[in-house]
Amino acid sequence: MDSGSTAGPVPADQRNVRRHNLGLVMRSISVTGWSTRARLATATGLTKATVSSLAGELIEAGLLTESGAQAKGATGRPGSVLEVNRQGHAGIGLEINVDYVAACVTDLGHRVRYHRVECVDNRTEHTASLNRLARMASAALRAAEEFELTPQGIAVAVPGIVEPERGRLLRAPNLDWTDLPIVDLLAERLGLAPTEIWLDNEANLAALGVLWFAGGSAWGDFVYVSSEIGVGAGIVTDGQMYRGARGFAGEIGHVSIDPSGEPCGCGGRGCIERYCGQEAILRSAGLPTDTATSTGNPDGPVTELLAALEREEQRAVRAVRRAGEALGVGLANVINVIDPDTVVLGGIFTPLAPWLVEPLTAALAGQAIAAPWSPPRVAVSSLGPEAAVRGAAGLVIEQMLSDPARITRSGQGLGNNRHV
Amino acid sequence: MDSGSTAGPVPADQRNVRRHNLGLVMRSISVTGWSTRARLATATGLTKATVSSLAGELIEAGLLTESGAQAKGATGRPGSVLEVNRQGHAGIGLEINVDYVAACVTDLGHRVRYHRVECVDNRTEHTASLNRLARMASAALRAAEEFELTPQGIAVAVPGIVEPERGRLLRAPNLDWTDLPIVDLLAERLGLAPTEIWLDNEANLAALGVLWFAGGSAWGDFVYVSSEIGVGAGIVTDGQMYRGARGFAGEIGHVSIDPSGEPCGCGGRGCIERYCGQEAILRSAGLPTDTATSTGNPDGPVTELLAALEREEQRAVRAVRRAGEALGVGLANVINVIDPDTVVLGGIFTPLAPWLVEPLTAALAGQAIAAPWSPPRVAVSSLGPEAAVRGAAGLVIEQMLSDPARITRSGQGLGNNRHV
DNA sequence: GCCGCTTAGTTCGGCAGCCTAACGAAGATG
DNA sequence: CATCTTCGTTAGGCTGCCGAACTAAGCGGC
Missing domain, CATH: 3.30.420.40 (ATPase, nucleotide binding domain)
Known part of the structure; x- marks a missing residue:
């Protein structure tokens, strides 16, 4: 909970350099899983001498481990393998x-x-x-x-x-x-x-979970949209979360797609949540909306909805398609404002994706201004509610x-x- | 046009420290207009010795000038005034x-x-x-x-x-x-x-112009919305422009506020530009929309619109109020997604502000999720089209x-x- | 008018941390 | 076993910040 935020402009000295470079080495190892000092030197642009010193400090701190030598067979002295310490x-x-x-x-x-x-x-x-x-x-x-x-x-x-x-x-x-x-x-x-x-x-x-645990770094800047009880979004730019001035950024559930639509508890009208929230989808599919034990529960109403979809029940399919369309219209507005590389769907959208993505993509194509020459990518998170x-x-x-x-x-x- | 962008992770060394601190001193002087070495030391957190060295380099480079001594009268040796070099x-x-x-x-x-x-x-x-x-x-x-x-x-x-x-x-x-x-x-x-x-x-x-030339730093993170022929927005976070993954961020003119609305040239429907663009307002006010010589021109149609508003012609007033309302609905969506501290109006919105702001604020209050306990501030840029x-x-x-x-x-x- | 007080700015030595260069270490090859 | 290649470490140099001591400049008291 340390603020870490910009407490006004702050002078830099050699310690900042050290901190930066320690992070650089750590990151570099973290993405590839392992490395050697020599590899790190070329990967980071630091010299071998500096990498040695940094690695020593990281091992000392229990952040890295040195695990024997690199697989032999190649010419030259094999490097010794550095890994992120999974026991620390x-x-x-x-x-x-x-x-x-x-x-x-x-x-x-x-x-x-x-x-x-x-x-x-x-x-x-x-x-x-x-x-x-x-x-x-x-x-x-x-x-x-x-x-x-x-x-x-x-x-x-x-x-x-x-x-x-x-x-x-x-x-x-x-x-x-x-x-x-x-x-x-x-x-x-x-x-x-x-x-x-x-x-x-x-x-x-x-959104960060998706970034770090589901290969999200390949998506560039992305908006993660998920529906559980509510509909929310997380915006990731440059590998970092965009939080807004007061931390309220990403309240996409209450973006309106129809100012003359149904009133919402938030005070507005026609909010996305009224179209794509879990309850809304269930209701429009004609299923019970008992949310007391839904998302994590294998017997919950979402499971029922999925079963109905598998059975190709028209009412369920239409309900999900309508949700996808509504989400697409709302997301197009979001895309026009923040221009992400990718839109990632999560929460209950993950299992619904097979029925949801096509109408969503169509709606995006119609309204997103950059669509004609660089259509927004739509991806699905494999993590679901985790x-x-x-x-x-x-x-x-x-x-x-x-x-x-x-x-x-x-x-x-x-x-x-x-x-x- | 130098990329300057993150060309992957980059190692830091003492030169980065120097660069950072040079910038720090320059910025610090820039905001207050002038300073002395001693003041700078306390303002930046650097030592007097370091500030001296940095200031020397900046003077050498023609970025700062040293202009005589500080006004006398106070106790102690007066500092010598450093100013941003306006002749360089x-x-x-x-x-x-x-x-x-x-x-x-x-x-x-x-x-x-x-x-x-x-x-x-x-x-x-x-x-x-x-x-x-x-x-x-x-x-x-x-x-x-x-x-x-x-x-x-x-x-x-x-x-x-x-x-x-x-x-x-x-x-x-x-x-x-x-x-x-x-x-x-x-x-x-x-x-x-x-x-x-x-x-x-x-x-x-x-948006940056407003930030640097119209006291925009007091607004924190803000969205600058302007209407000239089109309607566009610039997003400033943390004193920096938010450009999006491909530089398309802020295309607010084609945010839709009514998916069943009038079709727009962009391919979408009900775009904000169709309600708040210069032509749209003029047309709905019953004025000619000859935009060939409008914005910068004192005899242009915008001047006519202003005259009509001054005369309290109902059709003109209603047209502008409707535009304000539409803009409010659209901006509420933007605010829910990016959570700025302030919304700043510019372009032809600047002269129209007296008639525009009230319906806009009302619409925002109705739909912005954070409105109840921290309503978005609405400000008007004094720069207009400049x-x-x-x-x-x-x-x-x-x-x-x-x-x-x-x-x-x-x-x-x-x-x-x-x-x- | 001199002396002390206070604040400003500079000089100098110390230290952190990166870099270059040279060197020893470890395996492959002939 | 000598040579080659690549790896990692060590030593020396440079940059740049810091702390402390020193000089500079103005004010006020006696």
């Missing part, structure tokens, strides 16, 4: 959503080592939900310990509008929660410092990758600040 | 728009030293327009020389979609120009290297401010590369 640090991701709570543990190699989901309706008193979340967090921390991983932070995804600097949830319409200092409440329950816990919007973190928790855990991991110096300096592991 | 380097801005061509010269202090507009219809063969533009550029260069300013670059604003890296105009619907290598064509006519000329979208540069040329000239200036090292190193002034 870890990130913890948590998620509260309308109808489930989830936790996961990820190692520095972006491997998911632990993952739990509990289906439960959180549209009630928030205390119970937070207690449950704290229990799951504790379990995840214990699991990490069993794997001999030292967690370096916790990130929490929530389906609402957030003030990341202060760790507050401002408003979650679909949970009916308002103005909750989630980071503080959770820190207290876990006995951790609030600076060790981050909070962000579910769609934003899901994207957000993974993104949360990934956030912690990525902080280590891009600023390894933090670990180099600070004491190791979560919760150590208590004793200072 | 300059930026040249050019603009081609539908019904005029403009040029301006700006000094390092963001002062406009020269400004010319010629009203002319450019919706014809582009050769004539480019010839005219080159003539105006030459005149501006001569003017700079007369002021003893050395131009460091030229930036060109065009009303269309652009590939900034290659300096090509891809498509300008309102000019009916397609795929023109404007930078190359202009460089040839002026005998300059293409790397000394930048090209960008008119709305983007206008914003884009100024932004273009400012772009050159800002490059010098944020990376003074470029000048420190390179030969002085435009066109010197010819002789290398």
